[in-house]
Every structure is written in structure tokens, then in C-alpha cells.
Amino acid sequence: MTPSDSLRYTRIPTHQSGTIPAVGFGTLIPDPVVTRQATSSALEAGFRHFDCAERYRNEAAVGDALQEAFGAGKLRRQDLFVTTKLWNTNHRPERVKPAFDASRKRLQVDDIDCYIVHTPFAFRPGDDQDPRDASGQVIYDTGVTLAETWQAMERLVDEGHCKSIGLSDITLDKLREIVAVARIRPAMVQVEAHPYLPEWELLDFCREHGIVLQAFAALGHAMEPRVLDDPTITAIARQVHKTPAQVALAWAVQRGTAFLTTSTNPGRIRENFDISALPEDAMRQMRDEISTTVRFNTVVKTGVPGFIPRAG
Known part of the structure; x- marks a missing residue:
């Protein structure tokens, strides 16, 4: 393994749970059969960080x-970093541990490496994951605060089986509020981040507090304007003989963030793992020459993830 190739094995230190693999595989895949196949392909490609969620229903x-890989002797549980998330309808403190235990049971693992609050918005508690009123508006739960939910998350760490806790889809202001009152700080925050939404200020805050910033939509989810068509990124890709996706993902790790990428195509999965370090001048070009700014997912304003279908 050359130093250039070692980028894909980067681990980022966190105050809470040692280190977190920077290269992660997201499992937001609608079909359970395809999910299983894609997860197996990701394991074979070399991914060791898997991001899951109750809301993904898979x-x-x-x-x-995972059990198939364990059973075949291909890897051990301690080789993996597994995250999953508390959904919006389970923010009330009494609902947190049952939701956590249900996720552990479905994932067939005793311990979760990082349990994440999926969004800072509480929805009406119940079995309906997407509660709406007669006019189609989300029904929020005003009977619980994020700080109260966080305290219940902290108790999971106290009780064992939950090695660390984190937050997703959170703004810097809201993160500051939690860090100010937390007994156990977040180990990781998961937010949309890519060359068109670099979140430098949030990254600086996370570094200051020993929190790993993990980027979802790290390639822009092929939405317009397309990150992977950016002229700076495509020029660097030609220069270093990598794909634009590999350039964007290498940039993510080299600037100090973790990332998630999702695919159901085995070839694309291998490509997304096969990243190599970029020259320093390429990193400077990415920061200085890319001026487009866009957020693709409005979840930070509503708590409704933009990439998860409402039905099904």
C-alpha cells in the first residue's frame, strides 16, 4: 500500500470512541434485497463504516x-464501525431506548458504535413515521426538547451497548446549544457537505470540540447543478487520472471530514472506495476556484429528509 492509497483507510479521532473510519457506506436503499447485495459488495470493496437508520426500513x-460476512470468516464485528439513527417519532425520552434496542435487534449486533439523532425535529410519537395533518403538513411534537432527547441518548452510553452518540441534519447554532449542555458530547455530526456546500465554519467548530463531521450527499446526489460536472473537479480528475467522484471524495477526507456514499452498482462501490490523496495544489484549487453554493436537502429546515420517499 502506497501513502497515496492509504487515504481510503483514514481514521479520524474523536473524543468519545477512539477513531472513526473516514470512508463510509450509506444504506439509504429502498429495496431490502438490493440493500443486502449492496452491503455485501461494500464489504468486499473494503468499506468498514456502515451508516444505517430506523427510517430506512432496511x-x-x-x-x-453483516452476519453472512461474519459467518464466512471474512471479518469480525470489531473490524466494523456501525451507526444507526433515532427517528423523529421517537424523541421522547421513554421511546429512545426501545428504539435503540429495536435497531440493534434488526441489525443483529450487540453494540452500536454511534447512535445518531436523525434530525433535531421531533414528530408526533407513534408508529406512523411520517405523521401528517389533514392538509398534509407534518405534525410536530412540542412536548419534548432536543436537550431532553440528548439526555436519553447519554443514558444509552452509560448503560452500555452504545459506544458513542451523535447528531444529523443539524445546524451550527443548534449544535452549539447541545454541546453547551451535553454531559457526553457528540462524537459525530452528519450533515450535507460537498464541494458546493463545504461547511467550513461547522467543520472548524467540530475540530475544536473533538467531533467528527461526516458528509452525506458527498457527491451531490446527481442533482443540478451537478457537483461532478464542475470544471475544476473534472480538470483535477484528468490531471490525477481519477474520476470526478474519486476527486470529490478524496477532497472530503483530506480536509478532515468523513463521508458517506451510496451505490447499488458493485463497480461504482469499488470506485468510491478506491480514492487516493490529491496534490496540495489541487486541494487549494478546490477551495479557491469553486464558488457555486447550493444545499440540495432542506431537512435542516423541516426535519423531513429530502432523499427518503414518503410512501412505502
Whole structure:
């Protein structure tokens, strides 16, 4: 392994749980059968960080793929970093541990490496994951605060089986509020971040407090304007003989963030793992020459993830 190739094995230190693999595989895949296949392909490609969620409704399929790999002797549980998330309808403190235990059972693992609050918005508690009123508006739960939910998350760490806790889809202001009152600080925050939304200020705050910033939509989800068509990124890709996706993902790790990428195509999965370090002048070009700014997911304003279908 050359120093250039070692980038894909980067681990980022966190105050809470040692280190977190920077290169992660996201499991937001609608079909459980395809989820299992994609997870197996990601394991074979070399991914060791897997991001799951109750809301994705496919934790059992991820668990099946993991158990298959364990059973075949391909890897051990301690080789993996597994995250999953508390959904918006389970923010009330009494609902947190049952939700956590249900995710562990579906994933077929005793311990979760990082349990994440999926969004800072509480929805009406209940079995309906997307509660709406007669006019189609989300029904929020005003009977619980994020700080109260966080305290319940902290108790999971106290009780064992949950090694660290984190937050997703959170703004810097809201993160500051939690860090100010937290007994156990977040180990990781997961936010949309890519060359068109670099979140430098949030990254600086996370570094200051020993929190790993993990980028979802690290390639822009092929939405317009397309990150991977950016002329600076495509020029660097030609220069270093890598794809634009590999350039964007290498940039993410080299600037100090973790990332998630999702694909159901085995070839694309291998490509997304096969990243190498960029020259320093390329990193400077990415920062200085890319001026487009766009947020693709409005979840930070509503708590409704933009990439998860409402039905099904």
C-alpha cells in the first residue's frame, strides 16, 4: 500500500470512541434485497463504516449481510464501525431506548458504535413515521426538547451497548446549544457537505470540540447543478487520472471530514472506495476556484429528509 492509497483507510479521532473510519457506506436503499447485495459488495470493496437508520426500513437486510460476512470468516464485528439513527417519532425520552434496542435487534449486533439523532425535529410519537395533518403538513411534537432527547441518548452510553452518540441534519447554532449542555458530547455530526456546500465554519467548530463531521450527499446526489460536472473537479480528475467522484471524495477526507456514499452498482462501490490523496495544489484549487453554493436537502429546515420517499 502506497501513502497515496492509504487515504481510503483514514481514521479520524474523536473524543468519545477512539477513531472513526473516514470512508463510509450509506444504506439509504429502498429495496431490502438490493440493500443486502449492496452491503455485501461494500464489504468486499473494503468499506468498514456502515451508516444505517430506523427510517430506512432496511436495517434487517444490512444485518443479514453483516452476519453472512461474519459467518464466512471474512471479518469480525470489531473490524466494523456501525451507526444507526433515532427517528423523529421517537424523541421522547421513554421511546429512545426501545428504539435503540429495536435497531440493534434488526441489525443483529450487540453494540452500536454511534447512535445518531436523525434530525433535531421531533414528530408526533407513534408508529406512523411520517405523521401528517389533514392538509398534509407534518405534525410536530412540542412536548419534548432536543436537550431532553440528548439526555436519553447519554443514558444509552452509560448503560452500555452504545459506544458513542451523535447528531444529523443539524445546524451550527443548534449544535452549539447541545454541546453547551451535553454531559457526553457528540462524537459525530452528519450533515450535507460537498464541494458546493463545504461547511467550513461547522467543520472548524467540530475540530475544536473533538467531533467528527461526516458528509452525506458527498457527491451531490446527481442533482443540478451537478457537483461532478464542475470544471475544476473534472480538470483535477484528468490531471490525477481519477474520476470526478474519486476527486470529490478524496477532497472530503483530506480536509478532515468523513463521508458517506451510496451505490447499488458493485463497480461504482469499488470506485468510491478506491480514492487516493490529491496534490496540495489541487486541494487549494478546490477551495479557491469553486464558488457555486447550493444545499440540495432542506431537512435542516423541516426535519423531513429530502432523499427518503414518503410512501412505502
